Amino acid sequence: MTENNPPESTGTTEAGASGVDTAEKGSGAPAGESDTFSREYVEGLRKESAGYRDRANALAKRLHRELVAATNRLENPDDLAFDAEHLDDPEKLAAALEALLAERPYFAKRVVTGDAGQGNRGGATSGPESFADFFRG
Template structure:
């Protein structure tokens, strides 16, 4: 750098003897490491596999509970529209708030409730007797 009177530093030279010493030490530590028997390692793997299966089952059950809680509110047509959140399982207010926010953003996801008279349409006059197919067949015979 211009204006500095410091001499440039030279790279340090490492003796070849020092590097071979450290290599020997590394080999020595690797050979002294503890190893576990195959039987012990397999037992640990089986145990961990069991824990993973239990955790996966717990996650699956939590998702099913989340879907059931949403379905119980009856506010969404499809309960899977609301993404899973573990906080909804413990706090019903958080679940209600999340459903409100979802319905505000996407009102078309709300469940549809039929209203009015299901039997709408022409029902015939009140003075007309109901249709009797047996009488119609007898009249033509």
């Protein structure tokens, strides 16, 4: 008698001494083969994991967009194509931004400076108090 081959005369079956099947109930596994699962069960698991992958990819793209927006260098953060390496390495993100702006400088964020000719100018002399003062001189 070896350890790999149990004696056949014990009277117990694969279900065990209590007569309960070793395959989990509701797992979709056939009663005689606990290593294989039904097609529906496997398809369900694949569909569930595909949903998690899709959500993880969407969140990674959203994080990439926010990291690019945080640099405040592009007018539209979506102009820089998604690359998973940018999430882990800030130097690669900065290098990709530099390369993009060198190739397409019109993607850079524009900042208005100087006097745009609107708003309170301060220090300006006030006009006439009334319409009659305008004619008096």
